[in-house]
Amino acid sequence: MYCKFHNSIAELGEAPWASLTQHYGPTLQYPFLHALEHSGSVSEKSGWRPHHLGVYSDDDLLAAMPLYIKSHSYGEYVFDFNWANAYQQHHLSYYPKLLCGVPFTPVTDERLLVTEHANLSALLPAISDAIRQTAEAHNLSSFHCNFLPENRSRQFVSNDMPQRVGVQFEWQYQHETNFDDYLNSMVSRRRKSIRKERQKLKENHISIRRLTGSQISAEAMHIFYLCYQHTYLKRSGHTGYLNQAFFTLLRENFNDNMMLVIAEENGEPIASALFLYNSKQLCGRYWGALTERDGLHFECCYYQGIEFAIEQQIPLFNPGTQGEHKILRGFRPVFSYSNHWLKHTGFHNAVTRAVSEEAEAMRQYKRDCDALLPFK
Known part of the structure; x- marks a missing residue:
């Protein structure tokens, strides 16, 4: 050896x-x-x-x-x-x-x-x-x-x-059948608050698309990358640790393990989040928005991930590091x-x-x- x-x-x-x-x-x-x-x-x-x-x-x-x-x-x-x-x-x-x-x-x-x-x-x-x-x-x-x-x-x-x-925060699959089933495990006040967050986006004409595998087109990845760059530039003064070539290679060689969320307002893309997954784990890794809207980050990065994990029966969803705000949305320390x-x-x-x-x-x-x- x-x-x-x-x-x-x-x-x-x-x-x-x-x-x-x-x-x-x-x-x-x-x-x-x-x-x-x-x-x-x-x-x-x-x-x-x-x-x-x-x-x-x-x-x-x-x-x-x-x-x-x-x-x-x-x-x-x-x-x-x-x-x-x-x-x-x-x-x-x-x-x-x-x-x-x-x-x-x-x-x-x-x-x-x-x-x-x-x-x-x-x-x-x-x-x-x-x-x-x-x-x-x-x-x-x-x-x-x-x-x-x-x-x-x-x-x-x-x-x-x-x-x-x-300490981190992760969501754990408890054999829920859908998102409402998940919400029903919460106390009434939190259940109503989350439903209100999601409903407000719909009332403001914001729709969500969730893409996997071959559904993730080059155009969709381009939209994501623009959002990713914009958010990094706004928060950190640079365009992100990861370049466009990295995301292109992921789409070409790893798309069966990718889930892409795109948010649109009146049909125009405004935000996107990229997840990686397999049967063991869902990871919420990358996010960006071209414009800020109340509740948009929670919807794209948390609620869409939870819905997807329930549908796929994935045991763990890690949404990223830090953030006590995750607790009230059901992410356990x-x-x-x-x-x-x-x-x-x-x-x-x-x-x-x-x-x-x-x-x-x-x-x-x-x-x-x-x-x-x-x-x-």
Whole structure:
């Protein structure tokens, strides 16, 4: 058994990668990760240098991890800017660092992808050694593994990578038959409020189209991209992390795993949201609007996703990170987990203490959020 690092997802190969990810969500699938790299949205120039790990027995791929050498901390959603500032104050370099995760995607899913017959007890120490060795070889300050399942996070803790706890909000399928069935599980006040939000859009002549697969035309994707760029430009001063080539590649190679929402006012497009899905998970990833309308974001990004998940009987819907406003619409608070190793012993010990203290605050925050859920 040996470990090897790869400079692109293509080096590992679509079929070997697919053999490891068939039971996981859409953002771990080869066409998605390949589109990020092939479009140039993820590259050394953008601060995301691919450095994927493959673990082999002879020439057979036993395990893999999506890894990136990062020159910044943007697009990760587990915020370590304070750690980077502390390094700077001590005249040390925090970047480059090594990240295990999916770029621009705060969605919990597996990070250590293994074949069914792999010996996990032998893999973890070998992978830990390989990570530490590549940190030395590339002068990396640290290793971070974001949005991994709790059981996998505990295994990384046993390899001296302390756990950091966060809170996200997700919708969970409870065998509803339609959206009204879902609303009926809520208290009357919230049920009426959501119905009023949706009705107001109809009264203002705003209609919604939901497209999947071959229904997603090049024109529809162009509408979406204009909305996406407009919103990023308004909020952040740039046109977004992802370029048009990325979304074109998704449409060409991943459209069976895409759901596109387009909102129109008097027949003219005004907003759009793009979702990725498979039988395991629905992910609400990208949104944009050419004009603001009350309730439009909730309709496109939340209610349309819930309706679609009910229709497809998808067990989980992750609408994106942050936002306590999701709670009153039925998105439950759940813990998210990340693990961290810092090469500098003093900083590693300080981070270990910090994330332990932070975890109790996160547990209290989740309890507070649980108390706000709108269900009967």
